[in-house]
Amino acid sequence: MSLLEMHGLWKNYRRGGFFRRQPPLSVLRDAGLRIVAGECVALLGASGSGKSTLGRLLLGLETPDAGEVLFEGQPLLDTRGRMRAQTRRSIQAVFQDPHGATSPRFSAFEVVAEPLRYAGLRGAPLRARVEGLAASVGLDPSELGRLAHRFSGGQLQRLCIARALAPSPRLLLLDEAVSSLDLETQAQILNLLSGLRASAGVAFLFITHDLRLVRGFAQRCYVMQDGQPVEVAEPFGQGPVPPALGALRAAILPARPRGVGPQLVEPEVRFRALSASLSMTRRCC
Numbered sequence: 660m661s662l663l664e665m666h667g668l669w670k671n672y673r674r675g676g677f678f679r680r681q682p683p684l685s686v687l688r689d690a691g692l693r694i695v696a697g698e699c700v701a702l703l704g705a706s707g708s709g710k711s712t713l714g715r716l717l718l719g720l721e722t723p724d725a726g727e728v729l730f731e732g733q734p735l736l737d738t739r740g741r742m743r744a745q746t747r748r749s750i751q752a753v754f755q756d757p758h759g760a761t762s763p764r765f766s767a768f769e770v771v772a773e774p775l776r777y778a779g780l781r782g783a784p785l786r787a788r789v790e791g792l793a794a795s796v797g798l799d800p801s802e803l804g805r806l807a808h809r810f811s812g813g814q815l816q817r818l819c820i821a822r823a824l825a826p827s828p829r830l831l832l833l834d835e836a837v838s839s840l841d842l843e844t845q846a847q848i849l850n851l852l853s854g855l856r857a858s859a860g861v862a863f864l865f866i867t868h869d870l871r872l873v874r875g876f877a878q879r880c881y882v883m884q885d886g887q888p889v890e891v892a893e894p895f896g897q898g899p900v901p902p903a904l905g906a907l908r909a910a911i912l913p914a915r916p917r918g919v920g921p922q923l924v925e926p927e928v929r930f931r932a933l934s935a936s937l938s939m940t941r942r943c944c
C-alpha cells in the first residue's frame with residue numbers, strides 16, 4: 660500500500676480584485692502522485708508550475724477544489740477539513756528559508772524541543788531527545804544553548820531538519836530545502852538526508868527546480884507539466900522527456916563556456932576571465 664496517494668486534484672486560485680475580476684488561475688489539473696513508505700520522490704518543475712501548491716495540499720494547509728489525498732489509506736482531512744493529530748505528526752516539512760521558519764528569540768534547543776514539548780515530553784527525557792536529534796544532524800549538542808539565528812544558514816537548516824524529525828514522521832516534505840545554500844552545504848545536507856532516510860525509514864517528497872540535485876538522491880522523479888506531475892523513468896537518460904523537463908535540462912549551465920574546446924584547460928579559462936574582469940574594473944575606476 661502507498662504511504663501517500665493523490666488523485667484527480669484540481670486547484671484554481673481567484674485572480675483580480677472585486678471590480679476587475681479575471682479568469683481563475685488553474686494551477687493543478689487532474690494532478691496525482693504516489694509515494695511508497697521509505698522512498699525518496701522528487702517533484703521537479705519551473706517556478707510557478709504548482710509544486711508548492713501540491714505541497715500545501717499534502718500538508719493540509721489548503722484544500723483542493725476536487726480530488727482526494729490519502730495518507731496511509733485514509734483521507735488526509737476529515738469531513739470538517741481537519742487533520743488527525745497522528746497524521747499531523749507523521750507529515751513534517753522543511754522549507755527553503757530556515758531563518759523565516761524559526762523564531763529569532765528561540766535558542767537552538769528550543770527550536771528542536773518545541774514539537775516535543777507539544778507532545779508532552781519534559782525534563783531529562785526531553786533534553787536527551789533534543790541532544791540526540793542534534794547529534795543525528797551533525798550539530799554539536801553543546802551548542803544548543805546559542806540563539807538559533809546566530810547559526811550559519813547550513814547549521815540552521817540542519818536544526819530545522821532535526822525539528823522536523825522530532826515527532827518521528829513517516830513523510831518529510833522538502834520544499835526547496837537546500838536551494839538557498841551554497842553548493843558544498845547542499846551536498847552535505849543531501850548526504851545527511853540520505854543517511855537519515857536509510858536509518859529512520861522516512862519517505863521524502865523533494866520539491867525542487869534544480870535538476871542537478873535530484874541525481875543520486877531521488878529514486879523516482881515527477882516533473883510538473885501543464886498542471887500535472889508526470890512521472891519520468893529516466894530524467895537523465897537519452898530517451899524522450901516531457902517538454903518541462905527538457906527546459907530544466909537546458910537551463911543547467913555547462914561545466915565550461917560553450918565553444919571552449921578541451922584544448923583550453925580550466926585554469927587558463929579562469930585566468931582569462933579574471934584578467935578580462937580586472938581590466939574592466941580598472942577602466943571603470
Ligand SMILES: Nc1ncnc2c1ncn2[C@@H]1O[C@H](COP(=O)(O)OP(=O)(O)OP(=O)(O)O)[C@@H](O)[C@H]1O
Pocket residue numbers: 672673684686704705706707708709710711712713868
Ligand atoms: N494563495 C494564492 N493565491 C493566488 N495565486 C496563488 C496562490 N498561491 C500560489 N499562487 C499562484 O499559483 C501558481 C503556482 O504557485 P506555486 O507556489 O505552487 O508554484 P511553484 O512551482 O512552487 O513555484 P516556485 O518554485 O517559484 O515556488 C503561481 O502562479 C502563484 O502565483
